[in-house]
Amino acid sequence: AQTVTQSQPEMSVQEAETVTLSCTYDTSESDYYLFWYKQPPSRQMILVIRQEAYKQQNATENRFSVNFQKAAKSFSLKISDSQLGDAAMYFCAYRSAVGYGQNFVFGPGTRLSVLP
Amino acid sequence: SAVISQKPSRDICQRGTSLTIQCQVDSQVTMMFWYRQQPGQSLTLIATANQGSEATYESGFVIDKFPISRPNLTFSTLTVSNMSPEDSSIYLCSVDRQGNYGYTFGSGTRLTVV
Numbered sequence: 001a002q003t004v005t006q007s008q009p010e011m012s013v014q015e016a017e018t019v020t021l022s023c024t025y026d027t028s029e030s031d032y033y034l035f036w037y038k039q040p041p042s043r044q045m046i047l048v049i050r051q052e053a054y055k056q057q058n059a060t061e062n063r064f065s066v067n068f069q070k071a072a073k074s075f076s077l078k079i080s081d082s083q084l085g086d087a088a089m090y091f092c093a094y095r096s097a098v099g100y101g102q103n104f105v106f107g108p109g110t111r112l113s114v115l116p
Numbered sequence: 117s118a119v120i121s122q123k124p125s126r127d128i129c130q131r132g133t134s135l136t137i138q139c140q141v142d143s144q145v146t147m148m149f150w151y152r153q154q155p156g157q158s159l160t161l162i163a164t165a166n167q168g169s170e171a172t173y174e175s176g177f178v179i180d181k182f183p184i185s186r187p188n189l190t191f192s193t194l195t196v197s198n199m200s201p202e203d204s205s206i207y208l209c210s211v212d213r214q215g216n217y218g219y220t221f222g223s224g225t226r227l228t229v230v
Contacts (some may be wrong), residue, residue, distance in 0.1 A: 035218055043206055043224035045159075050218055091158060103149075106158045109129060 002027045002094050004107035006043065012113040016066045020067075021077045021110050023092030031097040034068065034075045035104075040088040044064075048090070053097070087114045118143050118211050119157035122222030128230050129199055136195045137225045139209035146212070149219065150182070152208040162207075164191045199229045 003026045013019035025034070036048040051059045051068050058066050063083075067076045079086055092107040119142040129135050139148065150162040162170040162182055171184040186192045196203055206226050210219040 033218075042210075043226065045208065045210070045219075045221035045224075047218045048219075103161055103164075104159075108158045 002032075002096070002105045003025055004094050006090075006092055006107040006110050008110045010111045012115055013079070014085075014115050015082055015084060017082055018034075018050075018078060018080045019112065020042055020061050021079075021090050021092075021112065022028050023075045023077070023107055025049070025073050025075065025092070025094050025105075027094065027096075029096055029098065033095045033097060034066075035093040035095070036064070036066070036067070036075075036077045037091045037093060037106075038088045039091065039109075040085075040087075045091075049077065058061070083112050084114050084116065118145060118220045120211060120220060120222040122209055122211060122225060124225055125223060126226040127228070129227065131200050131229055133199055134195055134197045135227060136193050137207055137209070139192050139194075139222050141190045141211055146189070148186065148192045149193045150170065150192075151208045151210065153182075153208065153224075155170045155205070159208065162194070187222065196227065201229045203227065204229045 004115050005024045007022055022077045032053045032089050034051045038046045039107045049059050049061045049064050051066055057068045058068050065078045091109045121140045123138055148165045151159040152162050153159050160179045161174050163173045165171045165184050165186040167186045167189050181197055183195045207225045208224045209222045
């Protein structure tokens with residue numbers, strides 16, 4: 001079974017600075033998807049960024065980018081120019097690309113605080 | 117992408133009672149998923165709801181405690197039955213975002229059992 005690990009329960013960053021959240025995963029599959037979700041205090045789960053395992057190019061979405069290291073099974077999220085609105089829980093998630101409706105496996109989360 | 121309306125957003129319930137949570141999707145979807153998020157923890161899948169068939173429950177979750185209905189392709193309910201304080205959690209529904217391989221989530225229901 002796949003597992004997702006986030007080794008940083010809490011992180012903090014100064015406003016306008018850059019922060020990197022770590023995620024590692026374990027799988028025997030070669031084709032899969034990886035995601036970062038953000039959950040602010042409103043409880044809404046918001047998709048931040050996704051990465052297809054077959055793509056070598058790292059995904060970027062505005063201030064958010066990932067460092068995907070497939071051999072190392074590492075998928076870190078970099079947030080540049082941090083804003084107060086970035087404060088939230090961040091969950092790394094894995095999903096198999098085989099079949100349809102495959103379940104997500106979520107990591108334990110990292111709570112990010114942004115300091116003014 | 118799908119938009120999900122989930123309600124209630126929060127509730128405080130007495131132990132021994134039941135609460136039904138509703139999720140309405142603005143487009144037809146094959147599968148809907150129900151998650152539980154206990155305080156300070158990650159998301160755990162409760163069950164997958166398909167229209168026209170019984171829901172598929174994950175290990176540790178049973179139909180008698182969490183009955184699910186899926187009467188059509190845009191709507192589902194999750195009932196938390198015979199509640200105890202241990203059921204205090206956030207409950208979220210989600211659907212598969214076609215073509216994007218990510219899930220869209222409802223806004224969650226914060227349940228407190230006293």
